[in-house]
Amino acid sequence: MSTSDNAYGFDVHPWQLRWRGLDIDMLGRTETLFALSNGHIGLRGTFEEGEPVDHPGTYLNGFYEQRGLPYAESGYGYPESGQTVVNVTDGKIIRLLVEDEPMDLRYGRTEEHERVLDFRTGTLRRSTLWTSPTGRTVRIKSERLVSFTKRTIAAIHYEVEPVGEDMKLVLQSDLLANEPIPTPGNDPRLAAALDQPLVSDLATCRNYWGILVHHTKRSGLHMAAGMDHQIEFPDRADTFIRADGDLARLTVAANVPEGTRLSLTKYIGYGWSARRSVPALRAQVDAALAMAMETGWESLKANQAAYLEDFWRDADIELDGDPELQQAIRFALFHVLQAGARGQSRAIPAKGLTGPGYDGHTFWDTESFILPMLTYTVPAAAGEELRWRHATMDKAKARAAELAQRGAMFPWRSINGDECSGYWPAGTAGVHVSADIANATGRYLRATHDEQFETECGVEILVETARLFAGLGHHDVNGHFRIDGITGPDEYTAVVNNNIFTNLAAQQNLRDAVAAVHRRPDLAQQFGVTNAESAHWEACADDMVMPYDEALGVHQQCEAFTLLGAWDFEASRGKYPLLLNYPYYELYRKQVVKQADLVFAMYLFGESFTPEQKLRNFDYYYPLTVRDSSLSACCEAVTAAEVGYPDLSYDLLVESVFTDLHDLHDNVASGLHIAALAGAWMDCVAGFGGMRDFGGNITFAPRLPTRLDYLSFRMTVRDSKMLVAIDKSSATYRLLSGPDIDLAHHGDKFTLTEGTPVTMSIPEIALREPPKAPPGCEPYRRQM
16 A cells, blocks of 8 residues: 655655656656666666656666866876766657657646556556647556666567547657757766767668667777567557667557557667677677567566565565655665666666766765675675776776875776776875775675685785785884875865774775785785785784874864864855855865764774764764765764664664655756665664674674664575564564574674574663754754
């Protein structure tokens, strides 16, 4: 049963996102929210008829065009080229003419209209009852999918039924390249505009089948898009197909009596390569289409549902007490899966494949926010993303050498592994991204014991990043190991000394590398690691600086942070995000935090802090953090739950999970915030579940906020699949399958065995009054 939510346009349903009615002003938002992807192909939720449209979008993971990066003053080591994701050939378009009148929801009357994104079937369904300006009424139903099981295939089933009279209907099924796209505004988070990025190599067609092959002008990538069709009509139809340059079109014209329907199933295949020839790409897409046609629409749908049934069995989060939050969490998990499921050695962009925001780049978001969820729910997808990072190792080593460093320096933002950040203080200086990749590698290895990955990729990633940080830092005269002149996660405090997050991430990196070369001396020898070098890494880790203000009794986010001037939060009320209203020069000199930095470090590297230090640090930094980044709320939520503010944690979870559904940053039209959506998993599992994985030891410290009555989540560790169910007073642990596993609950150790659930009580705590957020930055409150 669904209930209406008129405040935001969606019905509240635990397994669907449903939008009823038509709001042209919301097109950009709904195109993003209703996007479909499998990690390889991404289709924005635009209407099949092509118009009205806010931002057409069809994306292939890793397919980009190069562009110049202009500098007012250049400098040695500045990246010379940027990369922007390309809106590739659009295969979603199925235009409809009703007695020569183009179907366009901006004209005539829309009597009924709804769209449903179904998290269990993995499809987007649409039903529209439309009356043309000349008074003819048709009912349109469509359903589309991007296949999880056939990664190169998308498909659409589209049918039209005349209402009240017989009609002549015409369908035009297109492949369209170089669609016009809107020019971005001044928001730096938006994408650069590309003008006609695709050059035609081949256009061919026959019967109901057509293929277009193009290449990019500068990046030298080739792509092919193809379509084939199955058509059902009541009597007879005239069909013809053409292909030329940027357009292939199948036209179907039929007389359709009332009470019958014209139905078209469209199969769309995509392929791209930097090396393969035009004939090879055509052959690949030919084969994909043949496979899809042989499989058929109903089997594609059944396979999609079966794939998702397996996903939800291993990854679902269930809660009682907040139906809208339940819907939002499943929406989040579904989109994170879409972003990473079938990337297969490709990056996971910050927006997934839902829009052009951030130019389609991947950042540290992937390893620090998205991979934790995938590692414990879909570990194969996490391994594939890390394999992509490893595939860019030569570029990372070359970048380090260019900047006079050893080892591997991975890019702050990129599509293909080259650095694309044109702003050095918040880009190149953010060296923690290399440690984030190493930490994700260590986490994945501990959680999966994937020996093949360790041999082929894991040890080399750990070794080369450890070399970077061992050389980037230095021992001072007091014997302390310092890392100076870098930028941590908080981009409002740039080019600093001894950022705690970076230092702790590097420390973990160094220790994981030492453990790896001791565990695999064969690989240590292969990569030239000597005993002296690994001993040096160990000393660097042991001597790492953690700035601390003795007078205030708190850690410093970076050296001397607590000595910076105070930010006037009252004066900046209503002027968020600050980066669009204040110069960085002013932000860098004040105690104002864009996104959780030290607070995030206390979750990821929690063993480095005492419980008392965590509480004092949270109380100090929460009132300074304006959460101008969508990454911030979920980090604060986890630590708030740990230090004894479960209701504040709930509020911050709500802010994170509704970032896109309620468009809190007013930019969802350019794509989803995939890391914030993954933060929903983090908040439920690590926040309310208290799950920590330090050194491969899985522990829990569950506690629910006032507004939730029950929470359960599922996760996988080293082939052990478990369910954790939490209520107000106790938690029950069940091993669903796999070997026994050692766990801990609020410090009490136990072994979980299949068929023998363990229930343990949750100790009571004295609830504290949490600190206040900066004025104007209070956690998001829904209209309930």
